[in-house]
Amino acid sequence: MNAFTYRKNNLYAEGVAVSRLAETYGTPLYIYSRNHFREQYRVLSKAMAGARPLICYSVKANSNAAVVKTFLDENAGLDIVSGGELFRALRVGADPSKIVFAGVGKTRDEIEYAIRENILFFTVESEPEAARISECAKKLRRKARIAFRVNPDVDPRTHKYISTGKKENKFGLDAERMVKACEWAGSLPNIEIAGLHMHIGSQILSVQPFCHALEKLTNICTSLKKRFPAFRYLDIGGGIGIRYRPDQPELTPELYAKTLVPLIKKTGLSIVMEPGRFLVGNGGILVCRVQYIKDNPFKKFVVVDAGMNDLIRPSLYDAHHEVLAVTRNSGTIRGDLVGPICESGDFIAKDRNLPVVKENDLLAVQSAGAYGFVMSSNYNSRPRAAEVMVDGTRSTLVRKRETMKDIVSGEIITAKQTGIRSRIGRK
Template structure:
């Protein structure tokens, strides 16, 4: 569910017509709903009720400071994957004891930053990373709390570019070697083992891969405890999918996921951490764009929009689907026609959809890309010297621009021409 609905024939964000925001900030722009973000976080929190748990929002999905502040105020932890994300999370007011640091390539500088600023745990992914973290921790006279990420070799049955739990992926250590690596960690005085970490991929639409992975984690936890390790925390990652195509069957609900987690892992007495990102932010945002031209081609017609692949790269990168709807609601029974929906960037890859059935639209009309709140603005670029699009937050009838569109002077003045040219 989201809070982007037609009212009186106009698509609204909560109580605000998106046409009014377009008139205020121009197109294209991202718009997020506080009510949807809040609802989705609480669904996860309630799904794990009765267990010791922390929902850590995966900020790589949408790292706007306003979104982070909202999550922190709701009681969320934050999952970060870089020093920059760590700094943003703290700047948004999230305390270090609620920040989990993931990622395969943490530098010693990033480790020091987190140890000095406060950290809940590092999810470490290799022996060289453990050695580096041990060195930094000892230099500061502290112990670094760690969970070791294990790779359970489970096929998440998702897009190959967002699968992370198979043996050929770069993430984690093979689960078959886990006891050996945990034994090594126990010999490093700068590290304190607190848990096990696993994350098998993103946009999963079935609970079966999760259950397979978590069952392996349960067995590993018992084996590690028999080896003398005090495993008190299980970090289960994120990955639960969202319904990008509303005509398709919906992915499992958070409550169903929570029931499975309790059934598979509940007897271990561990604190549970989960790291949802897409399911919290995805359906909480739309990208609004204007039709520049309707072009009649040979054998196909094109809708040429003012949004492009640099604004929303998912279709070009993953062949990802986003429902695209007009801001003015079509009359019931309106006949539709197929269009290739494209942007203005000089790349054939700047294509959002092919042969997509759409009601009649004309130059100047506005359309919205649904389910664009995750991996949209965070992955945007200024390719073709196109300014990053603004981000807008709506709560009820309140509207705030939470990232402004930069001017062309802003873009040009960031570059420096050396005196010798």
């Protein structure tokens, strides 16, 4: 489903005019389509029905409460990577027995929090982490379920910063070491070996890397199943890519499922999946307003009010995002779409054919639903954007725009500095 389409040259989010939302809530503004999220979930769930997976939405992709709640309403579980994400999950009523907890650096506090809440299992990245989980569980007089993460050493053919299943990456344990690691961890008090996990990277557009990784895991599963009576889960992670460019070949859920379901069914295990980007990526846009058009002898620049602090993907990964005019016209100009941040790396599009715009016009940056707002910051002391959820013809503000007071709210002016006379109140 493409939730962002033109009606008589005006861009709509489902049944709501984007220009109206920008007028009401200001810019930069993230706009999400609830029906796009629902449909992605349902399409994946239908394609994978043969394996009856527990689909755990990967909260890191977009952690807004309204987004997480949309998936909980579809009966999803959640994949989390921090105590903060666990807090968010529980705040919106997630069932802990459908939460899996990943990440290489879990602290004792985070582990104890998750054990107290009785989550489904931890995916474990190292032996020291398993030992720490055992200590925490012992302290709380509980048993913790764990699934070691295998690093299968396959190339997911994606950006090197989002490749996680090659031997030089910090994630998981190599396949050869896995049986030994499980035997050792299984002998720890308060640990139950519940399964195996993999997540080889993100924005993967071909099914082969998943296949190669799974083939490496299935043999290990067979031998672990024999050794550990509680071994019952195979968590195949996330990583399904989306179309950022109109001409980009897609990895459809149908192809993904057709190739992988026969492999995972052979294991006889309960399947867990952790999709993020696939569910939310194309269900969000970032709307910004043109501030200036400037040029130098070499280039044209369209300067907008959204910067790398709002959407860091182009600067960090050289990521491509399509850019549409909120009021469509037929012309294009060649240039860079840049933000207000004091960095040459602050761009949204480089050397691209952009819509012809003038000061005050609105632009919509596409495919901004995943790893967009969640990676935003207050760099250059810029308040973070507002977020709006559209559902049919209804729109709801789901996160207020930050104020300048919000961005300094945690800062402490010490006794020594009390001579500073604040001018805020006088405005």
